[in-house]
Amino acid sequence: MRPIKGYDKEFLHGLLKEMLLIRRFEEKAGQMYGLKKIGGFCHLYNGQEAVCSGAAAGMKRGLDRLLTGYRDHGHALALGLSPESLMAELYGKATGCSKGKGGSMHMFDYDKGMWGGNGIVGGQIPLATGSAFAQKHQKDGGATIVFFGDGAIHQGAFHEAMNLAAIWKLPVVFVCENNQYGMGTSVDRASSVTDLYIKGQAYDIPSKIVDGMDVIAVMEEVKDAMDTARKEFQPSFLEIKTYRYKGHSMSDPAKYRTKEETEAFLAQDPIVLLKARMEEAKLITDEQYKEMDKQLKEVVMRSVEFAENSPEPALEEMYTDIYA
Amino acid sequence: MAIITFREALRQALDEEMARETGVVVMGEEVAQYDGAYKVTKGLLDKYGPDRVLDTPITELGFTGLAVGAAFAGMRPVVEWMTFQFGLLAIDQLIHNAVKYRSMSGGQFKCPMVVRGPNGPAEYLGGQHSQSFASYFVHVPGFKVVAPSTPYDAKGLLKAAIRDDNPVIFLESEMSYGHKGEVPEEEYLIEIGKADVKREGTDVTLISFSKPVLMCLHAAEELAKEGINAEVVDLRSLVPLDKETVYASVRKTNRAVVVDEAWPKASVGSWIQAEVMKDCFDDLDAAVELVASEDVPMIYNHTVELEIQPTVAKIVAAAKRVLYRA
Numbered sequence: 001m002r003p004i005k006g007y008d009k010e011f012l013h014g015l016l017k018e019m020l021l022i023r024r025f026e027e028k029a030g031q032m033y034g035l036k037k038i039g040g041f042c043h044l045y046n047g048q049e050a051v052c053s054g055a056a057a058g059m060k061r062g063l064d065r066l067l068t069g070y071r072d073h074g075h076a077l078a079l080g081l082s083p084e085s086l087m088a089e090l091y092g093k094a095t096g097c098s099k100g101k102g103g104s105m106h107m108f109d110y111d112k113g114m115w116g117g118n119g120i121v122g123g124q125i126p127l128a129t130g131s132a133f134a135q136k137h138q139k140d141g142g143a144t145i146v147f148f149g150d151g152a153i154h155q156g157a158f159h160e161a162m163n164l165a166a167i168w169k170l171p172v173v174f175v176c177e178n179n180q181y182g183m184g185t186s187v188d189r190a191s192s193v194t195d196l197y198i199k200g201q202a203y204d205i206p207s208k209i210v211d212g213m214d215v216i217a218v219m220e221e222v223k224d225a226m227d228t229a230r231k232e233f234q235p236s237f238l239e240i241k242t243y244r245y246k247g248h249s250m251s252d253p254a255k256y257r258t259k260e261e262t263e264a265f266l267a268q269d270p271i272v273l274l275k276a277r278m279e280e281a282k283l284i285t286d287e288q289y290k291e292m293d294k295q296l297k298e299v300v301m302r303s304v305e306f307a308e309n310s311p312e313p314a315l316e317e318m319y320t321d322i323y324a
Numbered sequence: 325m326a327i328i329t330f331r332e333a334l335r336q337a338l339d340e341e342m343a344r345e346t347g348v349v350v351m352g353e354e355v356a357q358y359d360g361a362y363k364v365t366k367g368l369l370d371k372y373g374p375d376r377v378l379d380t381p382i383t384e385l386g387f388t389g390l391a392v393g394a395a396f397a398g399m400r401p402v403v404e405w406m407t408f409q410f411g412l413l414a415i416d417q418l419i420h421n422a423v424k425y426r427s428m429s430g431g432q433f434k435c436p437m438v439v440r441g442p443n444g445p446a447e448y449l450g451g452q453h454s455q456s457f458a459s460y461f462v463h464v465p466g467f468k469v470v471a472p473s474t475p476y477d478a479k480g481l482l483k484a485a486i487r488d489d490n491p492v493i494f495l496e497s498e499m500s501y502g503h504k505g506e507v508p509e510e511e512y513l514i515e516i517g518k519a520d521v522k523r524e525g526t527d528v529t530l531i532s533f534s535k536p537v538l539m540c541l542h543a544a545e546e547l548a549k550e551g552i553n554a555e556v557v558d559l560r561s562l563v564p565l566d567k568e569t570v571y572a573s574v575r576k577t578n579r580a581v582v583v584d585e586a587w588p589k590a591s592v593g594s595w596i597q598a599e600v601m602k603d604c605f606d607d608l609d610a611a612v613e614l615v616a617s618e619d620v621p622m623i624y625n626h627t628v629e630l631e632i633q634p635t636v637a638k639i640v641a642a643a644k645r646v647l648y649r650a
């Protein structure tokens with residue numbers, strides 16, 4: 001665990017609050033899915049909160065861009081999309097961040113740098129090199145970060161994008177959120193190597209493993225990598241080791257894992273760990289944490305009310321937003 | 325007017341648009357130092373430098389996806405596929421990203437890019453290099469699809485394609501790059517979505533696009549020798565499709581033959597054949613004929629490969645059939 005010393009109280013409260021918001025939002029999304037308010041594929045982020053929250057804290061807002069796969073609710077919240085606009089999107093309502101046209105896998109806010117979730121495994125990775133190519137060409141000083149899972153790393157898209165980023169010196173940071181399972185297939189069954197950062201070395205891209213349960217570690221490593229991308233046009237590859245508590249999607253009971261394995265990861269829960277370090281440093285009390293949690297549950301409840309009360313998109317909307 | 329080749333017309337379009345806007349970049353295999361596999365991009369590297377004319381590794385999915393991302397960020401990339409056959413490796417990035425992000429985000433993204441290169445059969449290229457994939461892109465909403473047959477159309481349409489805010493699929497042909505035609509000195513653009521009557525006639529309408537348009541013009545000359553006055557409609561653009569021009573011609577001649585060098589099943593040709601039959605039903609004096617390639621993989625042997633494709637003789641015969649003069 002990295003020390004929290006040097007970070008001020010307000011900042012740490014913000015990080016903790018954001019991770020907890022994501023956790024409560026995902027729990028509510030799962031609940032509403034069970035009530036059939038939300039349909040289709042829905043991939044929850046519980047357990048991985050430190051990855052997107054730490055990364056977003058390491059980005060320059062308004063300048064940098066983020067792309068990810070279909071497990072994208074956390075990244076959207078971390079970049080400042082409102083819980084209302086996300087829940088409404090999950091409900092398919094016109095007030096959703098993608099006007100009810102995207103759904104769980106496609107949360108977008110172009111101006112906030114949220115270049116969305118992509119439903120094709122690894123399909124967003126080449127786009128990130130293009131975003132970075134434009135940032136370099138347009139000299140806007142920004143960089144792009146792209147997330148994908150351990151399942152995506154065997155796609156050609158990953159390898160082709162890594163090679164192009166290296167030879168063209170693009171300001172892009174590749175992040176593999178290694179949550180140990182590509183759907184139901186464990187990394188050791190799918191990959192010739194279990195430490196996936198090794199694959200970055202083949203492209204002469206600086207690559208390392210980061211503890212994805214430690215939000216401070218993620219933030220510091222992403223910030224370093226993004227700064228290097230911006231200043232030196234040097235891409236990096238981070239393998240962030242993490243764990244998802246839930247199944248791959250709502251229809252997956254995750255029977256391929258043992259109870260012991262899941263419990264071992266629950267013991268290093270990123271929210272619990274940050275809270276413990278803050279308590280130890282006397283930056284938060286248990287009462288303050290409970291009050292924070294209560295408020296966030298209300299925020300999430302309000303997002304449900306917002307979604308419930310929002311209008312459906314008009315049928316004519318099917319013909320819009322196709323051609324520019 | 326100057327007489328220039330199809331490849332020179334394309335080069336002029338690229339050159340003029342690159343001079344006009346710095347966001348226009350050209351990328352693909354061998355487009356820079358090698359001057360392009362078909363020399364379309366000759367001289368552009370010297371003029372615009374390696375930041376705007378980029379040799380890519382052989383990684384179609386990688387560089388096509390990169391171009392899509394760059395287009396989302398406000399650039400206007402022109403991707404050259406050495407052939408649309410290789411494009412199959414990249415089609416995921418176009419179908420799932422280029423024409424989906426705008427819709428899936430509720431209108432937040434634009435994708436101003438062009439993908440161009442040779443499509444369809446040439447000569448002696450065998451099974452993997454002789455296929456026409458126009459229907460793959462026509463089928464999916466969100467693309468514009470353009471397929472010019474003359475240097476004049478190629479230049480005007482490529483300039484329009486580069487300025488378009490949507491992904492434009494620009495279909496060329498190996499066999500056409502050396503074809504010459506008149507191209508004006510002064511700047512001009514051709515609106516995407518407008519067909520062109522390449523030969524006026526009264527007895528039968530021959531409808532085609534890309535390289536086979538020239539075959540239709542030859543067929544029309546053959547038919548004229550027998551007193552049949554054929555009109556040739558060059559679609560130029562497949563999406564959007566200029567139905568108005570096509571139907572006006574069919575309503576005049578009451579007979580139509582569609583010519584498409586792709587296979588006949590679920591093709592652009594069979595789609596246009598169906599549209600004309602449905603919308604011009606009362607004006608037709610005969611069922612619309614489709615002259616397509618045979619429904620077989622291409623064969624290397626030259627005699628056989630020519631017979632697999634539409635020929636002037638096949639078009640003449642089809643025209644005579646719809647005129648009941650066979």
